[in-house]
Amino acid sequence: MDAKDFRDFGKAAVDFLADYTENIRDRDVLPSVEPGYLSELIPSSAPEKPETWQEVLNDVERVIMPGVTHWNSPQFHAYYPTANSYPGIVGELMTAGIGSIGFSWIASPACTELEVITMNWLGKMMGLPEEFLSSSEGPGGGVIQGSASEATLVGLLAAKERTVRRIKKQNPDMDEGSIKAKLVAYTSDQSNSSVEKAGLLGSMPMRLLPVDKKCSLRGATLLEAMKKDKEAGLIPCYVVATLGTTGTCAFDNLEELGPICNDNNIWLHVDAAYAGAAFICPEYRHLMTGVNYADSFNFNPHKWLLTNFDCSALWVKDSRLLINAFNVDRIYLAHDKQGLVPDYRHWQIPLGRRFRALKLWFVLRLYGVEGLQKHIRHSINLAKHFETHINSDERFEIVTERSMGLVCFRMKGDDKLTRGLLDRLMKRKRIYLIAATFGEKLMIRFVVCSRLCQVDDIDFAWNEIRGQADITSSSTIISHIYLT
């Protein structure tokens, strides 16, 4: 493909995406295909001869779109949002076009330096403590990871290295292997599955601790678990606190957990994957009180901050601890500016890294802090609007208090009603919601996801839910009569 074709193909692709976005409400949010659908639509071998870009682009609509779940549809209310915006998309395009791999400063200076600057911008926007920011004064700083899962694992590995060094200093005779075998980590039983996975990957038992009535992990629970482990000769090493759990968007009590971690040399990692974005609005910052005790803090601009996947922002108070854990020097990676600016390869698991700061920079500049705050507040207002619908209908109940853009609700009575309602909704494919359990009860999570979502879309979802609930309840009554 030459430059002329690239221009035409690129422009046609942008037109396609603009049309897709503008008309996304015309599509069912969920696809209607069966497993294996795609192999019937495309050949089993790659073409021998090159095809035209027009043929390929046409096939996006013909074969790909039927199998797409439209995550950015305003009718998508499952999981948590995945960020998407025009500046974010163009940022991705630019990253692909420039195509540098910024594992060290010299490998592409703009790549590293823009990441340092945008991560400082973002940290300041959220009111993170100064110690997390990059400056000539201290060892703090931010780095973009691919996902919150990676950030949790990076924190765990750095915590392990720090603890091994500390114990080794106190007990020079102990070998590293036996120290590592004694390390334990803690999180709540509400934390994301990726936290448990980090324990598995990092070979550190991850205790899933019980939470209080508000799904929040409390200090006393942590203390008790640590006491037991210490009595068994184990060494507490790592705690992952969640701000905005995946199930119900609950907040762990950092003010209680923080001092316990600090007093016991335990690394405290804060996973604010979804809810962290809201801290750009001053009115939500009280929810991160106690963040000053943390060693690392992470949230996903790729969830609720309009920056396309992948972009997960991780800050650490002492980047030297990451470098200690991950530094493997090779002569071909050395350069004469080493130490003056971060070599981000030491802050992450892979060597190679994409120029992800570019899309973040585009988003921050093209929305401005005000535009992003508006997006967050708009999502929360829409969730409140949905909540009033639920409260207006006595067949329904709110299960856990609305938190951020998430409303957890169910049909009053037996779980069968909620299950039946959700089954119908999924069959109709007009809106996408998922089930979760709270205590013993089944509930439905409704999340305001798409940036395109408006009051009309919330009303559309409510009408769909209300309509299907009518059918659910009447069919239940019929079967009840039939049984008696």
Ligand SMILES: *Cc1c(COP(=O)(O)O)cnc(C)c1O
């Ligand atoms: C979504 C989510 C994650 C996982 O995020 P990835 O970036 O996909 O790894 C982790 N923790 C919480 C609380 C989440 O909501």
